[in-house]
Amino acid sequence: MDIPKKAIYRLSIYHRCLQKLSDSGQKTVSSITLAKAAGVKSAQLRRDLGYIGQIGTRGLGYPVSGLIATIREALGREQLQPVILVGAGNLGSALLRYQGFQKEGFEVVAAFDAKPEDARARELKIPVHDVSQMESFIIEHQVKLVILCVPIGFAQEVVNRLVACGIQGILNFSPIMLEVPADVTVNNVDLALELEHLSYFIK
Amino acid sequence: MDIPKKAIYRLSIYHRCLQKLSDSGQKTVSSITLAKAAGVKSAQLRRDLGYIGQIGTRGLGYPVSGLIATIREALGREQLQPVILVGAGNLGSALLRYQGFQKEGFEVVAAFDAKPEDARARELKIPVHDVSQMESFIIEHQVKLVILCVPIGFAQEVVNRLVACGIQGILNFSPIMLEVPADVTVNNVDLALELEHLSYFIK
DNA sequence: AAGTGTGAAAAGTTTCACAGCG
DNA sequence: CGCTGTGAAACTTTTCACACTT
Numbered sequence: 001m002d003i004p005k006k007a008i009y010r011l012s013i014y015h016r017c018l019q020k021l022s023d024s025g026q027k028t029v030s031s032i033t034l035a036k037a038a039g040v041k042s043a044q045l046r047r048d049l050g051y052i053g054q055i056g057t058r059g060l061g062y063p064v065s066g067l068i069a070t071i072r073e074a075l076g077r078e079q080l081q082p083v084i085l086v087g088a089g090n091l092g093s094a095l096l097r098y099q100g101f102q103k104e105g106f107e108v109v110a111a112f113d114a115k116p117e118d119a120r121a122r123e124l125k126i127p128v129h130d131v132s133q134m135e136s137f138i139i140e141h142q143v144k145l146v147i148l149c150v151p152i153g154f155a156q157e158v159v160n161r162l163v164a165c166g167i168q169g170i171l172n173f174s175p176i177m178l179e180v181p182a183d184v185t186v187n188n189v190d191l192a193l194e195l196e197h198l199s200y201f202i203k
Numbered sequence: 204m205d206i207p208k209k210a211i212y213r214l215s216i217y218h219r220c221l222q223k224l225s226d227s228g229q230k231t232v233s234s235i236t237l238a239k240a241a242g243v244k245s246a247q248l249r250r251d252l253g254y255i256g257q258i259g260t261r262g263l264g265y266p267v268s269g270l271i272a273t274i275r276e277a278l279g280r281e282q283l284q285p286v287i288l289v290g291a292g293n294l295g296s297a298l299l300r301y302q303g304f305q306k307e308g309f310e311v312v313a314a315f316d317a318k319p320e321d322a323r324a325r326e327l328k329i330p331v332h333d334v335s336q337m338e339s340f341i342i343e344h345q346v347k348l349v350i351l352c353v354p355i356g357f358a359q360e361v362v363n364r365l366v367a368c369g370i371q372g373i374l375n376f377s378p379i380m381l382e383v384p385a386d387v388t389v390n391n392v393d394l395a396l397e398l399e400h401l402s403y404f405i406k
Numbered sequence: 407a408a409g410t411g412t413g414a415a416a417a418g419t420t421t422c423a424c425a426g427c428g
Numbered sequence: 429c430g431c432t433g434t435g436a437a438a439c440t441t442t443t444c445a446c447a448c449t450t
Contacts, residue, residue, distance in 0.1 A: 013428075032409080057450065191303055
């Protein structure tokens with residue numbers, strides 16, 4: 001039995017909401033309360049939690065810390081994953097400064113760029129290496145996750161190299177369809193597309 | 204009858220692929236070829252195009268330029284929309300430099316920040332105003348689309364102000380659920396969430 | 407009484423497969 | 429013949445509604 005894709009996204013959201021509840025000292029939470037915080041219906045929340053086991057107490061709700069642990073385990077977030085970033089241009093270097101990743105427990109351990117000097121000039125805290133050192137770094141540090149911000153023309157070529165040295169997940173910011181083997185997951189974040197999608201809904 | 208949400212995203216992708224075909228001088232294209240370029244099945248492409256009308260010629264395929272025009276119309280992209288950006292911090296100012304929006308025909312006409320001096324120090328081509336001037340600008344220029352990159356704690360407050368002066372679409376980069384009236388569309392881009400989603404698929 | 411867990415219905419989406427048109 | 433347009437089937441996801449547990 002596996003978890004629907006969309007449910008996985010929502011589990012991450014629940015996880016974040018639960019963390020907030022935990023910080024404010026809540027011990028238990030009902031599906032109605034948590035669902036409201038996460039912006040979904042309570043039935044959907046219960047269904048989603050059902051995918052990862054039975055955790056609640058009828059009449060009472062869910063134990064906050066227990067649920068956090070169960071979701072972490074289900075999402076494979078128990079040991080923290082090192083992440084590298086490839087392509088430290090405008091967007092890439094902004095992401096290197098972005099605090100949101102660390103806040104969710106991801107550590108961006110290094111960045112790679114074809115012109116590392118240019119990127120270094122931006123005064124980043126994370127080391128920027130030449131892209132030629134990418135492969136050896138990935139293998140040495142057993143990196144499995146990559147944030148990809150290279151220009152469109154280079155994306156597929158870089159991806160081929162990443163796949164060849166064992167990368168399993170790619171967060172892709174280039175607006176192209178990358179070709180990868182079935183055991184590699186690509187997650188596209190296409191900013192212009194999101195804006196275009198919005199424009200459909202305005203009158 | 205209206206177009207399914209997911210189909211709207213794909214129509215934007217087709218639009219982009221068609222533009223590339225048009226640039227390279229193609230006059231017609233079959234569903235099989237275009238589907239391959241967009242990374243979908245041909246049956247799905249035909250179904251999606253079916254939502255916006257009958258445009259193809261049996262035995263021949265689709266006229267490239269005609270299809271571009273039809274998709275543009277269906278997506279409401281005929282007159283180009285001005286967009287403003289609110290919150291010109293790290294991520295916000297990177298987006299101001301990002302060429303992808305202009306490439307898809309959106310013009311980011313102005314940015315607003317609580318500390319515009321800091322943002323201006325980043326040497327941007329787009330003017331950064333104080334956030335107090337936001338409302339009058341929106342009304343004067345009839346802005347309907349906003350890219351929102353303010354810190355979490357301020358997001359809902361800013362959104363309330365945006366909604367009050369008639370904003371209809373919000374591309375939100377803060378990892379929170381914004382509360383808006385039903386006639387306002389919010390599109391969340393949650394970078395940490397995307398990374399978390401990926402980590403589920405690595406072994 | 408309060409609130410979970412889940413069958414079953416409903417809604418949404420994708421794929422198949424082929425009739426029919428140029 | 430080649431390729432579109434689309435009914436119908438298959439599949440996925442959401443929602444309802446209520447039995448059941450603490």
